[in-house]
Amino acid sequence: MTENTTSTAPIGLLTGKVVFITGASRGIGAAAARLFASEGAAVVLAARSTDALDRIVTEIRADGGTADAVPLDLADRASIRAAVDHVERLHGRLDGAFNNGAVVQQQPGPLDTTSDKDIDEQFAVNFRSHWTAMTAEAALMRQSGGGAIVNTSSIGSRRANPALPAYGAMKRALNSITETAAVTWAPESIRVNGITPGGTATEMMEKWEAATPGIIEANNAATPLGRMAEPREIAEVAAWLLSDRASYVTGAIIPVDGGAGA
Template structure:
């Protein structure tokens, strides 16, 4: 079977775990040379080994997405000798934890959320677009959330960060569509990731309530989100620009 992305390159922040890892595996399976970035070498190394064991090509870069110099260096690593960056997936982020009322939310946690989810996506897009402008093409997919489309009681800070991410996605998409660069976002509901497992173990009652709020009756697998990411990178979605695509089992349709 032919691979649709043979010879292409992809850069994925937060590529060591969760949605980022699933996206890295999926894009590599389609022939991409994948560069994953994150703060933890252990998880990045595991993802690279798994891609290589499946016959793919991958490397990693240590990167805190809130650090502009680190982001610029990681993107340069992704470009490598090929001189191109075809796809970028901005998946690095911190979750909502909680639930906590707005008046109880610690400012240090708020600042950390904004540094990763907002500043991190902004800096990643900035340096990805700088490269893609040189070549006149590219596709960027930001991993937002259903919490960026509606209000979620107890998660005001997380929701604010994801609304900001979607706003950046739409604005940048309008700026660079005529340069051959497509920018979109996916907005998952709950996804079975290590972050979710940790949160669910800490508060099973809240976890059960959140799962029950999804009309489909379950949470997503990371691979289901990765399938949509692959589609958004492909020519099959060539007319999709500035979209925030809900992938939430009906959560935001209620």
């Protein structure tokens, strides 16, 4: 197996842009916060874990970047709107948004044993929150002539997902509203795209492994590149989609899965 050893020097991909990131306290979101700031963005980080956010903000500022944090509960629509309002108070505009926050099913297992509680949480956090966030983000983007939104979906949205049926269903629904938003807001110069990561070395994956031992080994065996992604590798694709380099890309759902979905 070939390990990922890529280290990419910043090129100013997001210089001058204000970017809002949900789920920024860990995993892909935290990697995105560090990457986007290094690429020149002023980042506003949002999550429930404000202590973790504050540590990342301090780190980014120490490296010369611009970063702020705002508390966010993705299950609470008012909290999402308040977080976007906070971005407006800080910067007066929004150029990019990376809607990355998510939760995994509490109890993996077959469709007919999935609890109503799991279904309700998956709906609220992994689907409805993105709808609420996108509409609030787009409203702010319109004020300055447009912007770009990237939603984190999952490889589990692209095929049957017996182990995580509610998670897969909400992520597939997220793909649909991503495409619909792209078509709806294209005349306003708001691009909307999604990414579908495969297995990624995050705390969420560790929890799934603890609940279902062998998941990581099975993931690696099913992935042509033979390993999980590092969170930064996923964030790199989001950075490009948020940048002006992707100016003609909208309505795309891009696999970032090491070939697992091929």
